[in-house]
Amino acid sequence: MKIKDLLGILLFCVVLRAACTLLIVSRYPENEYHLDLIFQAGTEILFILLCKLLMKISFQEIKNIVGHAIGIKEVVLAMAVGVILILFTLGENGIEALIVAQFNPQKVFEIWNFRTTAGEVYPLFSLNVLSFLAVSCLVAPICEELFFRGFLLRALLEKKSLHSALIINCSIFTILHFSHEYYVSTFVFSLFLCCAYLITKSIVFCGVAHSTFNFLALMQNYSLNKYFVRSIDDVASLSSWTLEISSFVASSLVISYLFFRFMKNCDAALRWKE
Known part of the structure:
Protein backbone atom coordinates (compact mmCIF):
# COMPACT_ATOMS: atom_id res chain seq x y z
CA MET A 1 0.00 0.00 0.00
CA SER A 58 -7.97 -8.18 -1.34
CA PHE A 59 -10.28 -9.57 1.32
CA GLN A 60 -7.45 -11.83 2.44
CA GLU A 61 -5.21 -8.79 3.01
CA ILE A 62 -7.96 -7.10 5.00
CA LYS A 63 -8.44 -10.28 7.00
CA ASN A 64 -4.72 -10.36 7.77
CA ILE A 65 -4.77 -6.70 8.80
CA VAL A 66 -7.82 -7.13 11.03
CA GLY A 67 -6.04 -10.03 12.72
CA HIS A 68 -7.47 -12.55 15.09
CA ALA A 69 -10.66 -12.43 17.11
CA ILE A 70 -10.41 -11.74 20.82
CA GLY A 71 -11.83 -13.58 23.81
CA ILE A 72 -13.55 -12.32 26.94
CA LYS A 73 -10.27 -11.52 28.71
CA GLU A 74 -9.06 -9.45 25.77
CA VAL A 75 -12.39 -7.64 25.56
CA VAL A 76 -12.16 -6.71 29.25
CA LEU A 77 -8.55 -5.59 28.78
CA ALA A 78 -9.51 -3.49 25.73
CA MET A 79 -12.31 -1.86 27.72
CA ALA A 80 -9.83 -1.14 30.52
CA VAL A 81 -7.60 0.59 27.94
CA GLY A 82 -10.59 2.74 26.94
CA VAL A 83 -11.15 3.68 30.59
CA ILE A 84 -7.49 4.61 31.09
CA LEU A 85 -7.53 6.80 27.99
CA ILE A 86 -10.73 8.62 28.98
CA LEU A 87 -9.26 9.28 32.44
CA PHE A 88 -6.19 10.75 30.78
CA THR A 89 -8.40 12.95 28.58
CA LEU A 90 -10.46 14.18 31.54
CA GLY A 91 -7.26 14.87 33.40
CA GLU A 92 -5.82 16.91 30.55
CA ASN A 93 -9.13 18.76 30.33
CA GLY A 94 -9.01 19.71 34.01
CA ILE A 95 -5.35 20.73 34.10
CA GLU A 96 -5.58 22.90 30.99
CA ALA A 97 -8.80 24.51 32.24
CA LEU A 98 -7.19 25.24 35.62
CA ILE A 99 -4.14 26.86 33.99
CA VAL A 100 -6.22 29.02 31.64
CA ALA A 101 -8.53 30.00 34.52
CA GLN A 102 -5.64 31.61 36.38
CA PHE A 103 -5.48 34.24 33.62
CA ASN A 104 -8.99 34.32 32.14
CA PRO A 105 -11.68 32.25 33.94
CA GLN A 106 -14.34 33.22 31.39
CA LYS A 107 -12.24 31.72 28.59
CA VAL A 108 -12.61 28.29 30.22
CA PHE A 109 -16.36 28.41 29.64
CA GLU A 110 -15.86 29.33 26.00
CA ILE A 111 -13.23 26.71 25.17
CA TRP A 112 -14.33 23.69 27.20
CA ASN A 113 -18.08 24.24 27.21
CA PHE A 114 -18.40 24.59 30.97
CA ARG A 115 -21.47 26.46 32.16
CA THR A 116 -22.91 27.93 35.35
CA THR A 117 -26.24 26.08 35.02
CA ALA A 118 -27.12 22.59 33.79
CA GLY A 119 -27.61 22.43 30.03
CA GLU A 120 -30.44 20.70 28.22
CA VAL A 121 -29.64 17.14 27.13
CA TYR A 122 -31.53 14.51 25.18
CA PRO A 123 -32.93 11.52 27.12
CA LEU A 124 -30.38 8.72 27.17
CA PHE A 125 -32.57 6.33 25.16
CA SER A 126 -33.84 8.90 22.68
CA LEU A 127 -33.31 8.52 18.92
CA ASN A 128 -30.76 11.35 18.99
CA VAL A 129 -28.53 9.63 21.54
CA LEU A 130 -28.96 6.11 20.15
CA SER A 131 -28.12 7.25 16.62
CA PHE A 132 -25.06 9.06 17.95
CA LEU A 133 -24.05 5.88 19.78
CA ALA A 134 -24.38 3.83 16.60
CA VAL A 135 -22.06 6.15 14.68
CA SER A 136 -19.51 6.97 17.38
CA CYS A 137 -19.33 3.56 19.05
CA LEU A 138 -19.70 1.25 16.04
CA VAL A 139 -19.07 2.84 12.63
CA ALA A 140 -16.31 5.31 13.57
CA PRO A 141 -14.19 2.94 15.71
CA ILE A 142 -14.28 0.16 13.10
CA CYS A 143 -13.45 2.41 10.13
CA GLU A 144 -10.88 4.59 11.89
CA GLU A 145 -9.05 1.66 13.45
CA LEU A 146 -8.96 -0.25 10.17
CA PHE A 147 -7.57 2.79 8.36
CA PHE A 148 -5.18 4.32 10.91
CA ARG A 149 -4.00 1.27 12.85
CA GLY A 150 -4.36 -1.06 9.86
CA PHE A 151 -3.78 0.41 6.40
CA LEU A 152 -1.82 3.57 7.24
CA LEU A 153 0.37 2.25 10.06
CA ARG A 154 1.45 -0.77 8.02
CA ALA A 155 2.18 1.40 4.99
CA LEU A 156 4.28 3.75 7.11
CA LEU A 157 6.22 0.90 8.70
CA GLU A 158 7.20 -0.35 5.25
CA LYS A 159 8.96 2.96 4.53
CA LYS A 160 9.73 4.54 7.91
CA SER A 161 11.26 3.59 11.24
CA LEU A 162 8.95 2.64 14.09
CA HIS A 163 9.33 6.02 15.79
CA SER A 164 8.68 7.99 12.59
CA ALA A 165 5.71 5.82 11.65
CA LEU A 166 4.10 6.31 15.06
CA ILE A 167 4.66 10.08 15.08
CA ILE A 168 3.32 10.56 11.53
CA ASN A 169 0.31 8.31 12.11
CA CYS A 170 -0.64 9.91 15.42
CA SER A 171 -0.08 13.45 14.12
CA ILE A 172 -2.45 12.87 11.19
CA PHE A 173 -5.04 11.34 13.52
CA THR A 174 -4.77 14.33 15.88
CA ILE A 175 -5.01 16.91 13.08
CA LEU A 176 -8.17 15.26 11.74
CA HIS A 177 -9.75 15.58 15.19
CA PHE A 178 -9.18 19.35 15.18
CA SER A 179 -12.68 20.05 16.48
CA HIS A 180 -11.70 18.60 19.88
CA GLU A 181 -9.85 20.66 22.48
CA TYR A 182 -7.82 17.70 23.76
CA TYR A 183 -4.85 17.61 21.39
CA VAL A 184 -2.37 15.99 23.77
CA SER A 185 -4.76 13.22 24.79
CA THR A 186 -5.86 12.68 21.18
CA PHE A 187 -2.23 12.12 20.21
CA VAL A 188 -1.70 9.83 23.20
CA PHE A 189 -4.93 7.98 22.37
CA SER A 190 -3.68 7.27 18.85
CA LEU A 191 -0.19 6.36 20.04
CA PHE A 192 -1.52 3.94 22.65
CA LEU A 193 -3.80 2.20 20.16
CA CYS A 194 -1.00 1.95 17.59
CA CYS A 195 1.11 0.18 20.21
CA ALA A 196 -1.85 -1.99 21.21
CA TYR A 197 -2.29 -3.07 17.59
CA LEU A 198 1.38 -3.93 17.17
CA ILE A 199 1.27 -6.02 20.35
CA THR A 200 -2.10 -7.75 19.91
CA LYS A 201 -2.11 -7.79 16.08
CA SER A 202 -5.87 -7.31 16.33
CA ILE A 203 -7.93 -4.41 14.99
CA VAL A 204 -10.83 -5.84 16.99
CA PHE A 205 -8.95 -5.14 20.24
CA CYS A 206 -8.31 -1.53 19.20
CA GLY A 207 -11.92 -1.15 18.05
CA VAL A 208 -13.28 -2.25 21.44
CA ALA A 209 -10.95 0.18 23.24
CA HIS A 210 -11.94 3.00 20.85
CA SER A 211 -15.63 2.22 21.21
CA THR A 212 -15.36 2.14 25.01
CA PHE A 213 -13.62 5.51 25.00
CA ASN A 214 -16.31 7.08 22.79
CA PHE A 215 -19.10 5.59 24.89
CA LEU A 216 -17.63 6.98 28.11
CA ALA A 217 -17.14 10.37 26.44
CA LEU A 218 -20.82 10.31 25.51
CA MET A 219 -21.82 9.46 29.08
CA GLN A 220 -19.72 12.37 30.28
CA ASN A 221 -21.64 14.74 28.01
CA TYR A 222 -25.13 13.34 28.43
CA SER A 223 -25.53 11.29 31.57
CA LEU A 224 -22.96 13.20 33.65
CA ASN A 225 -24.07 16.64 32.52
CA LYS A 226 -23.48 18.11 35.98
CA TYR A 227 -19.73 17.71 35.44
CA PHE A 228 -19.81 20.79 33.21
CA VAL A 229 -21.64 22.96 35.75
CA ARG A 230 -19.02 25.14 37.39
CA SER A 231 -18.92 28.62 38.84
CA ILE A 232 -16.32 31.22 37.92
CA ASP A 233 -14.63 30.64 41.29
CA ASP A 234 -14.64 26.86 40.79
CA VAL A 235 -12.67 26.86 37.55
CA ALA A 236 -9.85 28.91 39.08
CA SER A 237 -9.63 26.86 42.28
CA LEU A 238 -7.13 24.00 42.54
CA SER A 239 -9.38 22.06 44.92
CA SER A 240 -12.12 21.93 42.24
CA TRP A 241 -9.89 19.88 39.96
CA THR A 242 -8.54 17.31 42.44
CA LEU A 243 -10.32 14.42 40.73
CA GLU A 244 -9.09 15.42 37.27
CA ILE A 245 -5.50 15.92 38.41
CA SER A 246 -5.52 12.59 40.25
CA SER A 247 -6.92 10.76 37.22
CA PHE A 248 -4.32 12.41 34.98
CA VAL A 249 -1.42 11.39 37.21
CA ALA A 250 -2.67 7.82 37.66
CA SER A 251 -3.47 7.26 33.98
CA SER A 252 -0.18 8.88 32.90
CA LEU A 253 1.78 6.45 35.05
CA VAL A 254 -0.05 3.46 33.57
CA ILE A 255 0.28 4.73 29.99
CA SER A 256 3.98 5.54 30.43
CA TYR A 257 4.73 2.13 31.93
CA LEU A 258 2.95 0.25 29.16
CA PHE A 259 4.47 2.44 26.43
CA PHE A 260 8.05 2.00 27.60
CA ARG A 261 7.44 -1.71 28.05
CA PHE A 262 6.26 -1.84 24.43
CA MET A 263 9.26 0.11 23.13
CA LYS A 264 11.56 -2.28 24.97
CA ASN A 265 10.01 -5.20 23.09
CA CYS A 266 9.15 -3.45 19.82
CA ASP A 267 11.16 -5.85 17.65
CA ALA A 268 8.91 -8.75 18.62
CA ALA A 269 5.81 -6.60 18.12
CA LEU A 270 6.79 -5.88 14.52
CA ARG A 271 6.78 -9.53 13.47
CA TRP A 272 3.49 -9.19 11.63
CA LYS A 273 2.90 -12.79 10.64
CA GLU A 274 3.63 -14.49 13.90
Missing part, protein backbone atom coordinates in the same frame (compact mmCIF):
# COMPACT_ATOMS: atom_id res chain seq x y z
CA LYS A 2 1.32 3.45 -0.93
CA ILE A 3 1.24 6.16 1.72
CA LYS A 4 0.45 8.97 -0.73
CA ASP A 5 -2.55 7.06 -2.12
CA LEU A 6 -3.94 6.42 1.35
CA LEU A 7 -3.51 10.07 2.31
CA GLY A 8 -5.09 11.18 -0.98
CA ILE A 9 -8.18 9.06 -0.30
CA LEU A 10 -8.32 10.37 3.26
CA LEU A 11 -8.03 13.99 2.10
CA PHE A 12 -10.81 13.48 -0.46
CA CYS A 13 -13.16 12.11 2.22
CA VAL A 14 -12.29 14.90 4.66
CA VAL A 15 -13.06 17.56 2.04
CA LEU A 16 -16.26 15.73 1.10
CA ARG A 17 -17.33 15.59 4.74
CA ALA A 18 -16.63 19.31 5.20
CA ALA A 19 -18.64 20.15 2.06
CA CYS A 20 -21.54 18.02 3.28
CA THR A 21 -21.47 19.76 6.66
CA LEU A 22 -21.58 23.21 5.05
CA LEU A 23 -24.44 22.10 2.82
CA ILE A 24 -26.43 20.78 5.77
CA VAL A 25 -25.91 23.91 7.86
CA SER A 26 -26.93 26.22 5.01
CA ARG A 27 -29.78 24.21 3.45
CA TYR A 28 -31.19 21.92 6.14
CA PRO A 29 -30.53 23.48 9.55
CA GLU A 30 -33.70 21.94 11.04
CA ASN A 31 -32.34 18.43 10.33
CA GLU A 32 -28.69 19.24 10.94
CA TYR A 33 -28.10 16.75 13.77
CA HIS A 34 -29.30 13.58 12.05
CA LEU A 35 -28.09 14.49 8.57
CA ASP A 36 -24.63 15.22 9.92
CA LEU A 37 -24.56 11.80 11.61
CA ILE A 38 -25.62 10.12 8.37
CA PHE A 39 -22.91 11.87 6.36
CA GLN A 40 -20.33 11.16 9.05
CA ALA A 41 -21.11 7.44 8.93
CA GLY A 42 -21.22 7.54 5.13
CA THR A 43 -17.82 9.17 4.71
CA GLU A 44 -16.25 6.86 7.33
CA ILE A 45 -17.44 3.83 5.36
CA LEU A 46 -16.63 5.46 2.01
CA PHE A 47 -12.93 5.92 2.66
CA ILE A 48 -12.56 2.26 3.66
CA LEU A 49 -14.34 1.20 0.46
CA LEU A 50 -12.22 3.55 -1.64
CA CYS A 51 -9.06 2.13 -0.09
CA LYS A 52 -10.16 -1.38 -0.98
CA LEU A 53 -11.32 -0.60 -4.51
CA LEU A 54 -8.75 1.95 -5.66
CA MET A 55 -5.78 0.24 -4.04
CA LYS A 56 -7.08 -3.22 -4.91
CA ILE A 57 -6.76 -4.59 -1.40
Whole structure:
Protein backbone atom coordinates (compact mmCIF):
# COMPACT_ATOMS: atom_id res chain seq x y z
CA MET A 1 0.00 0.00 0.00
CA LYS A 2 1.32 3.45 -0.93
CA ILE A 3 1.24 6.16 1.72
CA LYS A 4 0.45 8.97 -0.73
CA ASP A 5 -2.55 7.06 -2.12
CA LEU A 6 -3.94 6.42 1.35
CA LEU A 7 -3.51 10.07 2.31
CA GLY A 8 -5.09 11.18 -0.98
CA ILE A 9 -8.18 9.06 -0.30
CA LEU A 10 -8.32 10.37 3.26
CA LEU A 11 -8.03 13.99 2.10
CA PHE A 12 -10.81 13.48 -0.46
CA CYS A 13 -13.16 12.11 2.22
CA VAL A 14 -12.29 14.90 4.66
CA VAL A 15 -13.06 17.56 2.04
CA LEU A 16 -16.26 15.73 1.10
CA ARG A 17 -17.33 15.59 4.74
CA ALA A 18 -16.63 19.31 5.20
CA ALA A 19 -18.64 20.15 2.06
CA CYS A 20 -21.54 18.02 3.28
CA THR A 21 -21.47 19.76 6.66
CA LEU A 22 -21.58 23.21 5.05
CA LEU A 23 -24.44 22.10 2.82
CA ILE A 24 -26.43 20.78 5.77
CA VAL A 25 -25.91 23.91 7.86
CA SER A 26 -26.93 26.22 5.01
CA ARG A 27 -29.78 24.21 3.45
CA TYR A 28 -31.19 21.92 6.14
CA PRO A 29 -30.53 23.48 9.55
CA GLU A 30 -33.70 21.94 11.04
CA ASN A 31 -32.34 18.43 10.33
CA GLU A 32 -28.69 19.24 10.94
CA TYR A 33 -28.10 16.75 13.77
CA HIS A 34 -29.30 13.58 12.05
CA LEU A 35 -28.09 14.49 8.57
CA ASP A 36 -24.63 15.22 9.92
CA LEU A 37 -24.56 11.80 11.61
CA ILE A 38 -25.62 10.12 8.37
CA PHE A 39 -22.91 11.87 6.36
CA GLN A 40 -20.33 11.16 9.05
CA ALA A 41 -21.11 7.44 8.93
CA GLY A 42 -21.22 7.54 5.13
CA THR A 43 -17.82 9.17 4.71
CA GLU A 44 -16.25 6.86 7.33
CA ILE A 45 -17.44 3.83 5.36
CA LEU A 46 -16.63 5.46 2.01
CA PHE A 47 -12.93 5.92 2.66
CA ILE A 48 -12.56 2.26 3.66
CA LEU A 49 -14.34 1.20 0.46
CA LEU A 50 -12.22 3.55 -1.64
CA CYS A 51 -9.06 2.13 -0.09
CA LYS A 52 -10.16 -1.38 -0.98
CA LEU A 53 -11.32 -0.60 -4.51
CA LEU A 54 -8.75 1.95 -5.66
CA MET A 55 -5.78 0.24 -4.04
CA LYS A 56 -7.08 -3.22 -4.91
CA ILE A 57 -6.76 -4.59 -1.40
CA SER A 58 -7.97 -8.18 -1.34
CA PHE A 59 -10.28 -9.57 1.32
CA GLN A 60 -7.45 -11.83 2.44
CA GLU A 61 -5.21 -8.79 3.01
CA ILE A 62 -7.96 -7.10 5.00
CA LYS A 63 -8.44 -10.28 7.00
CA ASN A 64 -4.72 -10.36 7.77
CA ILE A 65 -4.77 -6.70 8.80
CA VAL A 66 -7.82 -7.13 11.03
CA GLY A 67 -6.04 -10.03 12.72
CA HIS A 68 -7.47 -12.55 15.09
CA ALA A 69 -10.66 -12.43 17.11
CA ILE A 70 -10.41 -11.74 20.82
CA GLY A 71 -11.83 -13.58 23.81
CA ILE A 72 -13.55 -12.32 26.94
CA LYS A 73 -10.27 -11.52 28.71
CA GLU A 74 -9.06 -9.45 25.77
CA VAL A 75 -12.39 -7.64 25.56
CA VAL A 76 -12.16 -6.71 29.25
CA LEU A 77 -8.55 -5.59 28.78
CA ALA A 78 -9.51 -3.49 25.73
CA MET A 79 -12.31 -1.86 27.72
CA ALA A 80 -9.83 -1.14 30.52
CA VAL A 81 -7.60 0.59 27.94
CA GLY A 82 -10.59 2.74 26.94
CA VAL A 83 -11.15 3.68 30.59
CA ILE A 84 -7.49 4.61 31.09
CA LEU A 85 -7.53 6.80 27.99
CA ILE A 86 -10.73 8.62 28.98
CA LEU A 87 -9.26 9.28 32.44
CA PHE A 88 -6.19 10.75 30.78
CA THR A 89 -8.40 12.95 28.58
CA LEU A 90 -10.46 14.18 31.54
CA GLY A 91 -7.26 14.87 33.40
CA GLU A 92 -5.82 16.91 30.55
CA ASN A 93 -9.13 18.76 30.33
CA GLY A 94 -9.01 19.71 34.01
CA ILE A 95 -5.35 20.73 34.10
CA GLU A 96 -5.58 22.90 30.99
CA ALA A 97 -8.80 24.51 32.24
CA LEU A 98 -7.19 25.24 35.62
CA ILE A 99 -4.14 26.86 33.99
CA VAL A 100 -6.22 29.02 31.64
CA ALA A 101 -8.53 30.00 34.52
CA GLN A 102 -5.64 31.61 36.38
CA PHE A 103 -5.48 34.24 33.62
CA ASN A 104 -8.99 34.32 32.14
CA PRO A 105 -11.68 32.25 33.94
CA GLN A 106 -14.34 33.22 31.39
CA LYS A 107 -12.24 31.72 28.59
CA VAL A 108 -12.61 28.29 30.22
CA PHE A 109 -16.36 28.41 29.64
CA GLU A 110 -15.86 29.33 26.00
CA ILE A 111 -13.23 26.71 25.17
CA TRP A 112 -14.33 23.69 27.20
CA ASN A 113 -18.08 24.24 27.21
CA PHE A 114 -18.40 24.59 30.97
CA ARG A 115 -21.47 26.46 32.16
CA THR A 116 -22.91 27.93 35.35
CA THR A 117 -26.24 26.08 35.02
CA ALA A 118 -27.12 22.59 33.79
CA GLY A 119 -27.61 22.43 30.03
CA GLU A 120 -30.44 20.70 28.22
CA VAL A 121 -29.64 17.14 27.13
CA TYR A 122 -31.53 14.51 25.18
CA PRO A 123 -32.93 11.52 27.12
CA LEU A 124 -30.38 8.72 27.17
CA PHE A 125 -32.57 6.33 25.16
CA SER A 126 -33.84 8.90 22.68
CA LEU A 127 -33.31 8.52 18.92
CA ASN A 128 -30.76 11.35 18.99
CA VAL A 129 -28.53 9.63 21.54
CA LEU A 130 -28.96 6.11 20.15
CA SER A 131 -28.12 7.25 16.62
CA PHE A 132 -25.06 9.06 17.95
CA LEU A 133 -24.05 5.88 19.78
CA ALA A 134 -24.38 3.83 16.60
CA VAL A 135 -22.06 6.15 14.68
CA SER A 136 -19.51 6.97 17.38
CA CYS A 137 -19.33 3.56 19.05
CA LEU A 138 -19.70 1.25 16.04
CA VAL A 139 -19.07 2.84 12.63
CA ALA A 140 -16.31 5.31 13.57
CA PRO A 141 -14.19 2.94 15.71
CA ILE A 142 -14.28 0.16 13.10
CA CYS A 143 -13.45 2.41 10.13
CA GLU A 144 -10.88 4.59 11.89
CA GLU A 145 -9.05 1.66 13.45
CA LEU A 146 -8.96 -0.25 10.17
CA PHE A 147 -7.57 2.79 8.36
CA PHE A 148 -5.18 4.32 10.91
CA ARG A 149 -4.00 1.27 12.85
CA GLY A 150 -4.36 -1.06 9.86
CA PHE A 151 -3.78 0.41 6.40
CA LEU A 152 -1.82 3.57 7.24
CA LEU A 153 0.37 2.25 10.06
CA ARG A 154 1.45 -0.77 8.02
CA ALA A 155 2.18 1.40 4.99
CA LEU A 156 4.28 3.75 7.11
CA LEU A 157 6.22 0.90 8.70
CA GLU A 158 7.20 -0.35 5.25
CA LYS A 159 8.96 2.96 4.53
CA LYS A 160 9.73 4.54 7.91
CA SER A 161 11.26 3.59 11.24
CA LEU A 162 8.95 2.64 14.09
CA HIS A 163 9.33 6.02 15.79
CA SER A 164 8.68 7.99 12.59
CA ALA A 165 5.71 5.82 11.65
CA LEU A 166 4.10 6.31 15.06
CA ILE A 167 4.66 10.08 15.08
CA ILE A 168 3.32 10.56 11.53
CA ASN A 169 0.31 8.31 12.11
CA CYS A 170 -0.64 9.91 15.42
CA SER A 171 -0.08 13.45 14.12
CA ILE A 172 -2.45 12.87 11.19
CA PHE A 173 -5.04 11.34 13.52
CA THR A 174 -4.77 14.33 15.88
CA ILE A 175 -5.01 16.91 13.08
CA LEU A 176 -8.17 15.26 11.74
CA HIS A 177 -9.75 15.58 15.19
CA PHE A 178 -9.18 19.35 15.18
CA SER A 179 -12.68 20.05 16.48
CA HIS A 180 -11.70 18.60 19.88
CA GLU A 181 -9.85 20.66 22.48
CA TYR A 182 -7.82 17.70 23.76
CA TYR A 183 -4.85 17.61 21.39
CA VAL A 184 -2.37 15.99 23.77
CA SER A 185 -4.76 13.22 24.79
CA THR A 186 -5.86 12.68 21.18
CA PHE A 187 -2.23 12.12 20.21
CA VAL A 188 -1.70 9.83 23.20
CA PHE A 189 -4.93 7.98 22.37
CA SER A 190 -3.68 7.27 18.85
CA LEU A 191 -0.19 6.36 20.04
CA PHE A 192 -1.52 3.94 22.65
CA LEU A 193 -3.80 2.20 20.16
CA CYS A 194 -1.00 1.95 17.59
CA CYS A 195 1.11 0.18 20.21
CA ALA A 196 -1.85 -1.99 21.21
CA TYR A 197 -2.29 -3.07 17.59
CA LEU A 198 1.38 -3.93 17.17
CA ILE A 199 1.27 -6.02 20.35
CA THR A 200 -2.10 -7.75 19.91
CA LYS A 201 -2.11 -7.79 16.08
CA SER A 202 -5.87 -7.31 16.33
CA ILE A 203 -7.93 -4.41 14.99
CA VAL A 204 -10.83 -5.84 16.99
CA PHE A 205 -8.95 -5.14 20.24
CA CYS A 206 -8.31 -1.53 19.20
CA GLY A 207 -11.92 -1.15 18.05
CA VAL A 208 -13.28 -2.25 21.44
CA ALA A 209 -10.95 0.18 23.24
CA HIS A 210 -11.94 3.00 20.85
CA SER A 211 -15.63 2.22 21.21
CA THR A 212 -15.36 2.14 25.01
CA PHE A 213 -13.62 5.51 25.00
CA ASN A 214 -16.31 7.08 22.79
CA PHE A 215 -19.10 5.59 24.89
CA LEU A 216 -17.63 6.98 28.11
CA ALA A 217 -17.14 10.37 26.44
CA LEU A 218 -20.82 10.31 25.51
CA MET A 219 -21.82 9.46 29.08
CA GLN A 220 -19.72 12.37 30.28
CA ASN A 221 -21.64 14.74 28.01
CA TYR A 222 -25.13 13.34 28.43
CA SER A 223 -25.53 11.29 31.57
CA LEU A 224 -22.96 13.20 33.65
CA ASN A 225 -24.07 16.64 32.52
CA LYS A 226 -23.48 18.11 35.98
CA TYR A 227 -19.73 17.71 35.44
CA PHE A 228 -19.81 20.79 33.21
CA VAL A 229 -21.64 22.96 35.75
CA ARG A 230 -19.02 25.14 37.39
CA SER A 231 -18.92 28.62 38.84
CA ILE A 232 -16.32 31.22 37.92
CA ASP A 233 -14.63 30.64 41.29
CA ASP A 234 -14.64 26.86 40.79
CA VAL A 235 -12.67 26.86 37.55
CA ALA A 236 -9.85 28.91 39.08
CA SER A 237 -9.63 26.86 42.28
CA LEU A 238 -7.13 24.00 42.54
CA SER A 239 -9.38 22.06 44.92
CA SER A 240 -12.12 21.93 42.24
CA TRP A 241 -9.89 19.88 39.96
CA THR A 242 -8.54 17.31 42.44
CA LEU A 243 -10.32 14.42 40.73
CA GLU A 244 -9.09 15.42 37.27
CA ILE A 245 -5.50 15.92 38.41
CA SER A 246 -5.52 12.59 40.25
CA SER A 247 -6.92 10.76 37.22
CA PHE A 248 -4.32 12.41 34.98
CA VAL A 249 -1.42 11.39 37.21
CA ALA A 250 -2.67 7.82 37.66
CA SER A 251 -3.47 7.26 33.98
CA SER A 252 -0.18 8.88 32.90
CA LEU A 253 1.78 6.45 35.05
CA VAL A 254 -0.05 3.46 33.57
CA ILE A 255 0.28 4.73 29.99
CA SER A 256 3.98 5.54 30.43
CA TYR A 257 4.73 2.13 31.93
CA LEU A 258 2.95 0.25 29.16
CA PHE A 259 4.47 2.44 26.43
CA PHE A 260 8.05 2.00 27.60
CA ARG A 261 7.44 -1.71 28.05
CA PHE A 262 6.26 -1.84 24.43
CA MET A 263 9.26 0.11 23.13
CA LYS A 264 11.56 -2.28 24.97
CA ASN A 265 10.01 -5.20 23.09
CA CYS A 266 9.15 -3.45 19.82
CA ASP A 267 11.16 -5.85 17.65
CA ALA A 268 8.91 -8.75 18.62
CA ALA A 269 5.81 -6.60 18.12
CA LEU A 270 6.79 -5.88 14.52
CA ARG A 271 6.78 -9.53 13.47
CA TRP A 272 3.49 -9.19 11.63
CA LYS A 273 2.90 -12.79 10.64
CA GLU A 274 3.63 -14.49 13.90
